Amino acid sequence: MDYATLLQIFDSTLRLATPLLLACLAGLFSERAGIFDIGLEGKILAAAFMSAAVAAVSGSVWLGLFAGIGASLALSALHGVASITFRGNQLISGVAINFLAAGLAVLVAQSWFGQGGRTPALIGAGRFEELALPFAESLRAVPVLGPFYADVISGHSILVYVALLCVPMTWYVLFRTRFGLRLRAVGENPAAVDTAGVSVVGLRFAAVGICGLLCGIAGAYLSTGLNAGFVKDMSAGRGFIALAALIFAKWRPWYALGACLLFGLFGALESRPDVIEAVLGFKVQAQLLSALPYIMTVVILAGFVGKAVPPRAGGEPYVKER
């Protein structure tokens, strides 16, 4: 395998990891605040549809992005009302949101565009353009690092860089700010936060809101960056892989980057069986590669390789003592 192929694989790894990373960080905020969210998938899908639909009609991808975030936030609000306000079961609410998004997206797409549940293909300003980072071409001559910079780091849509920036930002917000400390506390021991006079409900809604925002960007990237338009069920389990990555990363931002890049690499390799065979010397079934993130997560969860301990108050609605 030559260096050019390797760069190609790294390039698609980064592309495929981006929606995972955004959704993974989204889940990180929510679960760190004690709200389980298995509705990441639905939020990504809703945002993907809304972004593509608005971008197709208005011709502006930025309007599309905002619309996608709006759709995702609406579902987040629903999750919040069900699981925080009415103290419903967070897992059931998440399941409902996944189906709601899957059904509504197709229904509305059919009603608006009449193309069998998809949006028209996006062209021109309807998609996020690929940005060339400064000096990408002039540095290409530098051996090894030059092509890496020009082909892998440079040449992605802006949302890829936004996703990467979200990692240090998430770390900073969660571990270096007062808000972050309280948010983590509310996921571990909400009663203590309540005693300190801070609103548990407010903090949890804030966390669920951030989760909606990030899922919105993930969905928008899926339909306007990675692809050119929305098709039925295009999230294809990414929300669940993000959930797997979150557990894999043990609810930590930097680890999340690593887990998402790893799962992105699996995705990139899935379409290049020739490369795997060249490197390993034997054939690996594509089906095994697509199942690998889930298998690894089960192994991690089972504590065979380092234990993943979720936030202690996760999944429990908070009831004030009277």
Place this chain on the structure above:
Amino acid sequence: MQAMPKWADIVLIPLINLLLAFLISGLVILAIGEDPVEAVSLMIDGALGSSYGWGFTLYYATNFIFTGLAVAVAFHAALFNIGGEGQAALGGLGVALVCLMLPWPHWTIALVAASFGAALFGALWAIVPAYLQAKRGSHIVITTIMFNFIAASLLNYVLVNLLRPAGQMDPASAKFPEPTHLPTISDILNGIGIPFAERTPANVTLIIALLACVAVYFLIWRTRFGYQLRAFGKSEQAAQYAGISSVKIIMITMAISGGLAGLMAINNVMGEAERLVLNSVEGAGFIGIAVALMGRSHPFGVLLASILFGFLYQGGAELALWTSIPRDLVIVIQALVILFTGALDGMVRAPVERMFLSFKKREG
């Protein structure tokens, strides 16, 4: 103190939840520019207006009874088995292996063997997450979700590489041999002189599904294990204090739950498709969640809810045929039923409870 009478808990609240879900579904139909009244009448006509429609409605209902019972049994032990989809897929593999590997003289014997195969494979696929929950403390919801995806990949591999006959393009097993074909409801009814539309998929599995409902009722309310299971579901600590082993409860409950989900395969794989295809479950595992929630985890409730969802499925297919409303409407309705009967239950319950309390005060 009981805040409200039992009938309100069992009948009134689910009814209000369901009405809310249907009301919003109606608004959705209005919002996409269609007429909800016409849609409903088309659905009723298509799903219940003829024996042809019933033949499909009952076929879908049979699937949902199995997956609904699977979720319901686990719910009683406070376990959320979201992996019915994967367990039913593995059940399909069990059925296919039984039907293809051995020569069967008659469908009755094949049915018994295939039922064992389906239940065994489904149960095995549920036992792994159960073990991990019981012994290693990993959350059963997450592991069962992961196992759904692993099952999909596994089946993809098995169908493409192992079970696909040479020279065939689509990833599916060979057709099952003639003696394993199950008689349909129409075969049975026409045989005793009652006219019923032919070429409908509802088959003899329906009877097994009804028996499963009865069996689950006895298991949960009439056996020692059922009592332990419910005690465990109410309070794990209290159950442990009473000497009930939580490992045993989790493992056996999940095995039964997975077995029930797996049994669905005798309906869709053996009874209808008569071969194993990719994605044979088609989301029925997830509908089991809606069915169990709506049926309040009681076998009779599950039966009623399954027929309702069978109606929605067949009605939705008719709707897609005659109008421009896609079949995905059913998924929206399913989502709203899960939302209102599951997650937003407290929203309805609190005001109703308050209403009953104010009645009581006036009387007292």
